[in-house]
Amino acid sequence: MITFVKRPEPSKAWTIATPILAVILTMILGGLLFAAMGKDPVAAIRTIFWDPLFNEQFAAYSRPQLLVKAGPLILIAIGLSLGFKAGIWNIGAEGQYIIGAITGASVGLALYPLDAWWIFPLMVIAGALGGFLWAMIPALLKTKFNTNEILVSLMLVYVAEQILASAALGFLRNPEGNGFPGSRNLSQIPAMSNPELITGTGAHWGVVAAFASVVAAYVLINKHMLGFQIRLTGESPRAARFAGVKDKLLVVFCLGAAGALAGLAGLFEVTGPAGQISIDFGAGYGFTAIIVAFLGRLNPIGILLAGLLLALTFIGGELAQFMLGLPSAAIQVFQGMLLMILLAMDILVNYRVMILKKEAS
């Protein structure tokens, strides 16, 4: 008979090994799924995970895309990981991302056609502030009225999507766009654009911010008192309260930081790769970032790697759609499976597997 015995401390070895095992297992199960859909599983997995990086024909286009897609994922996931560590569940990053893009773009477009160096930095601040304020809604409702932050932050995603539609069709619509929905193309306005900084890498300011956030989160979690309080609250809320942790302040900090980072991600996206506010601007980064945060074990370095991997599945998924006719939903299933398998494997981190011989007891 197999039983699980709780480990006094999570196993370090399994903490690192399980994400890798989960990826491999997901590849196998994903291959079976693709085979069931009548696609060659080996070719599909190779197209998703190998060709974007190493196929001579595609790599020139795909490699820069890796950082373009990973940037927002990492930026958002770093923010989410702080809250998740403390047991504060912000699952509305998608909304904070959208609002950040809208506030940032609004500030920029309000100043159009002014051309000055300080416009872009101002937009960055506005984007972060927009995401921050949007996240303050669930945060303050939680601290004031003890309202469930999971539901409120998620409901606000749907609200944000409606605001986005109203922006693209109404208050931010390009007045010279012949009536088409969507704002002016920000990436083509020098004062507002977020260009590729080093040609051929895909790295724009959002990618720089993502790397900076990884470093900042690493220092915060490992070296700073606040990081310790976050970890303590997650592991034992009661002990944290006795230790004098201000739990309300922690809620505000974790949600606020996540909102600001998601808002930043939205701003960098709308001024760079996306280029404009359009109805379909929300591309699901906010939800995929949840997978990134868990796959990265809520650890900044892990999130960096997980962000790159999930970015790869997006790019490889597009490639497989184009080359093999693999439907884009298959990648969504693949990502969902990855999270499920990873969560299932958590048991190896927290429990010891024991095989008991049947004894007459």
Next chain:
Amino acid sequence: MDFGGINPVILLASLMVASTPILLAALGEMVTEKSGVLNLGVEGMMIFGAVCGFIAAIETQSPAIGFVAAAIGGAALSMLFGLLTQIFLTTQVPAGLALTLLGTGLASLLGQNYQGMSPPRLPDMNIPLLEDIPVIGPVIFQHDAIVYLSLIMVVVVWAFLKFTRAGLILRAVGENHAAAHALGYKVKAVRFAAIGFGGAMAGLGGAYISLVRVPQWTDGITAGIGWIALAIVVFASWRAGRVLIGAYLFGGITVLQLNLQAAGAKVPVELLSMSPFLATILVLVVISARRHGASNAPAMLGRIFHTS
């Protein structure tokens, strides 16, 4: 009798139709939560049920088989959540999120060849005599079988939890799993059953959207209704009767805003579309502000049960 182009009788009748998916899903989730399990995957189970029901109904040309398939599909998906949380002892919040992500993906994968098709129509089942009562007849007694089923389920769930031994055990497991275990009840088996019931009800609710309310298959067809259902369980303080009130309240807001959009009211369309979500937040705030500490939530909600 029209008010600004909106006929109140038709409005109330369509309110019942709009509320049915929310009511079914919320009732199922309430039972799951009563056993101490928080399954945030309602949206995923609903949309998976919606696609299963749609495909089965198209292939067999029978709406009844569609609804059965939807319930089975929703329950099957929920078993993945059961496996994760009960056997692999995963934290329930991320497990539920994972279920929603997976369910949404699976649904859009399965449904891609069924877009634009029309499902067989679920016939109305007018109740003889009662349907002839003026106003009340058309509002309450001229609906399809699933609307009645959802109302019957409110009574069934209420009676099950209040009067039956099995219901008492389920509540015991949700209030104190260690004690229930010590008394010899199979905590995990009870929870698996409750999760499965929640999944089946969510699946039914989803199929009601794709087969009756819309009726068509499009990606993301449930559009957040699963999350509203979760909020309604909180609003209802885990009571079946109040789930009914909550579901009808939100069905009402949905129908009213759709009617206002159609009637060309001078309110931005986006504001109307977001109103059910804003109302949900408002209600959650009011409920959580009013309740001072003593919450009616099952004591073991979200806690992992493990014996070693």
